[in-house]
Amino acid sequence: MELKLCVSKSLSRPFCNSSHIVGRKAPQLCSCKGNFTKASYLSTSGNGMSLVAKERVMVDTYSFRMNGNNGASPNIYFSKRVLDYLDDEYGGVVINPENLPSNPSVFASVLRSSLSRWMLMGKKGVWLKLPLEKSELVPIAVKEGFQYHHAERRYLMMTYWIPEGPCMLPDNASHQVGVGSFVINENNEVLVVQEKHTAPALTGLWKLPTGFIQESEEIFTGAVREVKEETGIDTEFIEVVAFRHAQNVAFQKSDLFFVCMLRPLSNQIMIDDIEVQAAKWMPLDEFTEQPLIQSDNMFKKIIDICIARLGKKYCGLNVHPVVSKFDGKLSSLYYNIVDAPDSNCQTTSL
């Protein structure tokens, strides 16, 4: 009984199966919806679960008829075990990682019979989460035709696409997200740092505090946190003034970097001496006149934008919490305040 391999496709394809288009395309303005339900068994927070399991399935044995030799041989009836699994909303199954056979050869046998069973049931995507502690099951799943989907330190997610035709399973995360913070005080001094460990070409450069946002962290809170960690300065987020999109930065993934304007709420600098060599309040002119900044188109443009914003000659995007009924999520929407009295974005056409 031949099963098809899952062929890699681009990010643009629909979700795990046609129904996933709903998740991907629904107007809740989220790139993605359905597939975290598929990952519910894998969820560290269990809160996806209620969204997932239309039906809890526990099949110990079943019987089916299998035609050998292209149906030439007599039909054979027999019985097999099936792995504990949940149906997802999209015609796929999510194998329960808590209930996997510990014996590799038993796992191999039950996985094979489970795939046969799910094929007969017309299932599509199969999701198998293998904790690090069960790594010996990885090559067995690969032998059965599973591929890797994504991994975190303590688990590997594997997938199998049953139907004929191209695999419609969603891809994993595609981007890293970082923030840089422009913090300027009432004396027109910019908060700058010197990296402790820097490339020779950048030695002596005074730069804006930057860093990654943490898992599940907001852009506006990440910017404030990074400034606090590196300089000890408390700040208030004002706007995202610009962002950069760069390709193939880390592990062939892309990078989004948000330039934020923050208002300082304190003045006393206390550096993080793991990351930062020095930090100080630097006169804006002195900061922008640094050769390494003047000679770099992008960095110079960023500073021009921040200065324009200070003069209310520029409109960044500020953050607003919103809840969409389509996924019930509290999320952050970044936009200008339109026609608000305090907006710096009143336009000449008003």
Next chain:
Amino acid sequence: MELKLCVSKSLSRPFCNSSHIVGRKAPQLCSCKGNFTKASYLSTSGNGMSLVAKERVMVDTYSFRMNGNNGASPNIYFSKRVLDYLDDEYGGVVINPENLPSNPSVFASVLRSSLSRWMLMGKKGVWLKLPLEKSELVPIAVKEGFQYHHAERRYLMMTYWIPEGPCMLPDNASHQVGVGSFVINENNEVLVVQEKHTAPALTGLWKLPTGFIQESEEIFTGAVREVKEETGIDTEFIEVVAFRHAQNVAFQKSDLFFVCMLRPLSNQIMIDDIEVQAAKWMPLDEFTEQPLIQSDNMFKKIIDICIARLGKKYCGLNVHPVVSKFDGKLSSLYYNIVDAPDSNCQTTSL
């Protein structure tokens, strides 16, 4: 000879080792720099390679002195094989996946002696890329203390942190990125679609074309492509007018969704009947008056923003190609044109 496990840390930590802070913090305005160099062996495009290998290393055998029993026993000299590897720029090593022993027990032995050797050399992060075809080596690496880092369909990246103290290796991608396109013609009609496969609650909704951006695709080209694929309409990107940041959407990853305004360049609709049930030009009033839009705060706000932008009462961010000397990358910087005659962002303070 005990080696330390790599303890998971947050995204905010420095890169693989202290030097990685350069990559993470450098003012090239990219969240990340160094770690794609670590992945060079893994790069499908080989172009990272020149950036990586300070020194090509091929060690067949070496001798070192090991003190057993905390140095109580006499010193023993012996010889071991070491896996083929490259030094990365950050005190780590990248194992050559092309040159791994095919015999699992040989791999186990050589991996163990390699780790001992690298520890004696003061190495930090160890990167092991295992192609799908070599999955039988995964449990062996786990037994030696490796953890998963990330995976794509055809390979699994594993890491090992040698030094005392917390693991400083970078995390993998954290976000998915999608786009939604507001396309309006000179008759004040919005380009809308009905999904072919939709949740019952959304049945009958006419919505904006949306979708994921593809791997290594720009936001502005992804928006144009999705509109073309779903509706057959050619468009020109104008601006990102807003974006939404949502947490824990897919596999505990986050989601960034960019709302784009596009100008139509054609009028004849031809739908993609895999994803889309129907597409049409819908009068703006009729579009916004749909109950499912009127009853959703976020979606209503997005439409308000787009309408304000049409009236030049709003400033989105348009795209500008820039090259930064700090990474030499051609990337896309999204910002307003400041004080440009054709800008819609002239402010009252001008």
